[in-house]
Amino acid sequence: MAIDIYKYFLKHPRYNKLEGNGYLMVEYKCPLEVENFKLWTDTPFINYVISGRKDWTALDKTYTIEKGQALFINKGVYNTKQYFEVDYCVMLFFITDDFIRRFVNNYQDVMHSKNSNVVSKQIFTIDVGDSLNSLFLSVFNYMNKGGEIPKDLVEIKFNELLFNIALNPKNKDLVGFFNSLKHVERTTLNDVMMKNFHSDLILEEYARLYGKSLSTFKRDFQNYYNETPRKWLNNKRLEYAKTLLENPELNINDICFESGFKNTSHFNSSFKEKYKYPPNQYRKMYLKA
Numbered sequence: 001m002a003i004d005i006y007k008y009f010l011k012h013p014r015y016n017k018l019e020g021n022g023y024l025m026v027e028y029k030c031p032l033e034v035e036n037f038k039l040w041t042d043t044p045f046i047n048y049v050i051s052g053r054k055d056w057t058a059l060d061k062t063y064t065i066e067k068g069q070a071l072f073i074n075k076g077v078y079n080t081k082q083y084f085e086v087d088y089c090v091m092l093f094f095i096t097d098d099f100i101r102r103f104v105n106n107y108q109d110v111m112h113s114k115n116s117n118v119v120s121k122q123i124f125t126i127d128v129g130d131s132l133n134s135l136f137l138s139v140f141n142y143m144n145k146g147g148e149i150p151k152d153l154v155e156i157k158f159n160e161l162l163f164n165i166a167l168n169p170k171n172k173d174l175v176g177f178f179n180s181l182k183h184v185e186r187t188t189l190n191d192v193m194m195k196n197f198h199s200d201l202i203l204e205e206y207a208r209l210y211g212k213s214l215s216t217f218k219r220d221f222q223n224y225y226n227e228t229p230r231k232w233l234n235n236k237r238l239e240y241a242k243t244l245l246e247n248p249e250l251n252i253n254d255i256c257f258e259s260g261f262k263n264t265s266h267f268n269s270s271f272k273e274k275y276k277y278p279p280n281q282y283r284k285m286y287l288k289a
Contacts (some may be wrong), residue, residue, distance in 0.1 A: 002077055002199055005039040006094055016143045018154045022099030025154065026092040027143050040077040040201060042208040045094040046126065046161070047071045048136045052088030055081040058122035059195055068133060070126040072174055075192075075209050077199035078122075091140055093161060097181050103162050104182045110166050111179055122195060124177065127170035135160055189217075189224050197236040198260045203229055237261060238274050245283045252279050 009026045016027040048070040056063045057079040065071050082088050104111050165171045192209045207217035221229045241259035261267040272278045
């Protein structure tokens with residue numbers, strides 16, 4: 001089951017964090033015994049590594065992030081893998097689309113001066129120069145001093161963070177994505193579903209990724225796909241599982257869960273109903289062909 005990472009950090013009293021209007025800042029130290037972790041978020045965030053190393057896997061690609069590096073993680077579902085050499089300590093900067101949109105509107109001279117195309121990705125690599133690295137470490141030091149930090153100062157730091165990203169030409173793809181938010185008030189339904197259909201989220205969580213109520217999500221879904229979310233998800237997951245079965249090195253149980261099914265019995269029966277053969281038999285027939 002994927003963990004709602006934004007809600008987890010928002011409610012958990014254990015972590016150093018600062019919350020404001022449209023942003024949340026968290027210092028997170030991952031215990032060494034946690035190797036693999038599946039999570040989802042309906043709020044984008046920047047992940048800056050203080051120490052350690054971790055893999056972030058989206059539907060299309062795996063990104064490895066180490067000390068001094070940063071990623072922009074968009075809305076979606078992710079698998080992570082931690083390496084055990086060093087404790088994994090990070091700063092997480094959750095920034096809503098509305099906060100980014102306000103920044104773009106307020107500082108159009110900075111944002112629109114960049115010749116950047118709109119790139120739709122789940123994860124963006126951030127080029128961390130000296131000034132951005134100093135900013136990350138200054139925030140880390142603030143949080144470790146204890147006591148309450150004025151929210152005005154926190155908001156200044158978040159704006160400074162976006163300025164540093166925008167002024168670096170190596171971050172043009174991410175700047176292009178930020179600019180696109182000015183024209184897109186809500187994430188498109190098809191974008192949400194195509195990037196996250198393989199995750200075992202409940203319908204309420206898909207609705208949150210879409211930014212709408214459950215009833216609106218269901219209505220829009222029916223209008224767009226001309227079928228119910230449950231039926232569409234089941235078919236899409238089975239199609240994805242079928243392609244994974246064609247790789248003989250993948251374990252069938254792993255394929256079941258990677259495709260978004262909660263248990264193997266449901267996966268086996270659903271696959272047989274759609275393709276007339278259980279997964280194991282389908283694989284054998286495919287490999288003989």
